Amino acid sequence: MKLAGRVGQVTPSLTLAIDAKAKAMKRDGIDVCSFSAGEPDFDTPNHIKLAAQTAIAQGKTRYGPAAGEPRLRDAIAHKLQTDNRLNYHAENIIVTNGGKHSLYNLMMALIEAGDEVIIPAPFWVSYPEMVKLAGGTPVIVPTTAESQYKITPDQLQNAITPQTRLLILNSPSNPTGMVYTPDEIRAIAQVVVDNDILVVSDEIYEKLLYDGAEHLSIGAASQEVFDRTIISSGFAKAYSMTGWRVGYLAAPIELITAVTKIQGHSTSNVCTFAQYGAIAALEGSQDCVEQMRLAFAERRLAILDLIDAMPGVTCVKPNGAFYVFINISKLGLSSLEFCDGLLNEQQVAVIPGIAFAADDHIRLSYATDMTTIERGLERLATFVKSKL
Ligand code: GLU
Numbered sequence: 001m002k003l004a005g006r007v008g009q010v011t012p013s014l015t016l017a018i019d020a021k022a023k024a025m026k027r028d029g030i031d032v033c034s035f036s037a038g039e040p041d042f043d044t045p046n047h048i049k050l051a052a053q054t055a056i057a058q059g060k061t062r063y064g065p066a067a068g069e070p071r072l073r074d075a076i077a078h079k080l081q082t083d084n085r086l087n088y089h090a091e092n093i094i095v096t097n098g099g100k101h102s103l104y105n106l107m108m109a110l111i112e113a114g115d116e117v118i119i120p121a122p123f124w125v126s127y128p129e130m131v132k133l134a135g136g137t138p139v140i141v142p143t144t145a146e147s148q149y150k151i152t153p154d155q156l157q158n159a160i161t162p163q164t165r166l167l168i169l170n171s172p173s174n175p176t177g178m179v180y181t182p183d184e185i186r187a188i189a190q191v192v193v194d195n196d197i198l199v200v201s202d203e204i205y206e207k208l209l210y211d212g213a214e215h216l217s218i219g220a221a222s223q224e225v226f227d228r229t230i231i232s233s234g235f236a237k238a239y240s241m242t243g244w245r246v247g248y249l250a251a252p253i254e255l256i257t258a259v260t261k262i263q264g265h266s267t268s269n270v271c272t273f274a275q276y277g278a279i280a281a282l283e284g285s286q287d288c289v290e291q292m293r294l295a296f297a298e299r300r301l302a303i304l305d306l307i308d309a310m311p312g313v314t315c316v317k318p319n320g321a322f323y324v325f326i327n328i329s330k331l332g333l334s335s336l337e338f339c340d341g342l343l344n345e346q347q348v349a350v351i352p353g354i355a356f357a358a359d360d361h362i363r364l365s366y367a368t369d370m371t372t373i374e375r376g377l378e379r380l381a382t383f384v385k386s387k388l
């Protein structure tokens with residue numbers, strides 16, 4: 001069958017592929033320790049599930065407005081005003097089928113052939129593919145462990161050309177777990193304003209911070225940068241709602257109107273009763289978020305200690321999200337060889353760094369239970385030792 005050319009331009013999502021493989025192995029009774037997809041192992045908090053159940057019972061099972069339930073758009077705007085000091089109102093918000101869909105919609109509404117999108121590497125696997133699907137050109141800016149894998153203002157300035165449309169910023173970062181400090185955000189914001197480009201800030205991990213790290217939403221740095229900012233986020237990571245598929249985009253009204261037009265012809269509204277779960281997530285107590293964060297914080301320390309004690313690999317201490325990004329360059333294996341070997345020989349699933357443009361690294365998600373962390377890291381240590 002002849003497929004559209006755009007299909008050939010993108011690669012399958014490795015995070016999803018490896019996660020699916022690990023889950024299939026588990027179903028077949030294989031004792032796999034999985035650190036693959038960034039998916040919290042907690043159940044969705046009860047009050048959120050109950051709100052969705054009640055919504056079903058009340059008949060909230062019909063088409064809704066393409067941009068989302070008005071009450072949810074209000075609640076998201078309120079959250080962005082109070083948590084992030086961003087002056088958004090309901091009409092600045094569109095509810096999407098998860099954070100991934102927000103970003104995809106944005107690329108569709110904004111990017112066309114000839115447009116360049118700056119993406120600091122290592123980056124989350126789907127960013128460049130979305131840019132390519134929209135016909136644009138991803139401009140990858142490599143960063144190093146020395147700068148904690150963060151793009152510097154000079155690097156950003158040097159990457160900007162007359163074709164630059166957008167910068168993708170992701171803090172806390174997937175896959176590195178690094179968090180830009182407020183000063184670093186302000187410096188990046190200045191370059192965005194000076195060059196009159198746009199920035200999309202993917203803030204899906206904003207609630208997962210450790211060791212006193214602070215999250216400054218770039219749009220709060222100045223009015224000038226706010227006018228050039230788009231926020232992408234969702235409920236999956238902070239509220240353990242990965243399968244619900246509820247995310248959002250916040251942006252100037254003109255852009256939200258454009259994205260709504262696209263959504264009106266593609267997915268229509270996000271599952272109506274799932275949106276009522278999201279309303280409960282925002283309007284209810286935030287204790288559940290903190291409880292999960294505390295559990296991640298404990299796991300983070302445990303996993304970092306185990307990696308520290310492992311000769312042959314290194315890692316920059318992350319202070320956000322739930323990932324550790326491990327340098328495997330001493331072992332002389334590509335990240336795919338490493339991950340295939342680890343899965344086949346030790347039944348441990350991790351994501352190869354090549355998915356994030358860092359072939360000398362692997363990514364582990366520690367959004368899993370402590371027993372898996374202890375057993376999995378023991379097996380990882382055995383594997384690493386056998387390759388040294
Ligand atoms: N965002 C998560 C990850 O990076 C989930 C999988 C995906 O959508 O890529 O593991």
